[in-house]
Amino acid sequence: MQRPGPFSTLYGRVLAPLPGRAGGAASGGGGNSWSVPGSHVQLSGRSQFGAGSTSTGGRETNTVCPGPSAMSKAEEAKKLAGRAAVENHVKNNQVLGIGSGSTIVHAVQRIAERVRQENLNLVCIPTSFQARQLILQYGLTLSDLDRHPEIDLAIDGADEVDADLNLIKGGGKDSKNLGDQWHKGIPIEVIPMAYVPVSRTVTQKFGGVIELRMAVNKAGPVVTDNGNFILDWKFDRVHKWSDVNIAIKMIPGVVDTGLFINMAERVYFGMQDGSVNMREKPF
DSSP states (O other): OOOEEEEOOOOOOOOOSSSSSSSOOOOOTTTTOOSSOOEEEEEEEEETTTTTEEEESSSSEEEOOOOOOOOHHHHHHHHHHHHHHHHOOTTTTTTEOOOSSSHHHHHHHHHHHHHHHOOOOEEEEEEEHHHHHHHHTTTOOOOOOOTSSOOEEEEOOSSSSSOOOOOOOOOOOOOTTTTSSSSSOEEEEGGGGGHHHHHHHHHHHHHHHEEEOOSSSSBBBBBTSSSSSSEEOSSOOOOOOOHHHHHHHHSTTEEEEEESSOSSSEEEEEETTTTTEEEEOOO
16 A cells, blocks of 8 residues: 655644545544545644644654744644644645645645745645635645545644544644543544434444534534534543544444544644644654
């Protein structure tokens, strides 16, 4: 099987070369996923530290960035992580996967700056409607998986990252175990007619509680770009996430989960003091 390129998640932290999908299934409200080879850089910002990180091995490095601006510490952290991922991983003639969420905005801004400054030839593939609009807004080249089925680098956001660089997609926390700091659950995208049986199956097999994610500015549930629902599974114990992820995706009606397992190689954390920490996944 071909090894995917770097994957970068923006979110106070950036993760790079990941195997597997690049994108954010069941994240926020987007729900799109990429099952293509490529490099996955995950940017995951830790709002409580104003941080963003990128991991790939056991090593950790610091990069000093300009001091914070008038924006909030959380936003500054996201900006640090997003820009670090772009600086360290975006190269000429790449096909980029552009994720969804607040941190990705800073990454796209920097990508557009580099395209203008360095005359880079880049093609961008969105994971959601929001990502598509960002690509168009900043004048970047928009494409899709039909024309470019292989992605060199994917940039997206993550909510929590554990010691093995497994991620919950869909706020920027660095933890020993998933769930230590992120308590909103793991998002699971499901077809609408299956949300009840999927909820029962997951809780019966793995415990915890599942809630149908409800919309804020409209009546009824959140509907993804693909017309599906999002379940938030609040698990009550540490699991072997690779096995759990496969088992959940095998349940009829499940489209994808917000778990990113064995995909990230690097993570960037934007810190309060204006530095960026990079951590690498041990192999």
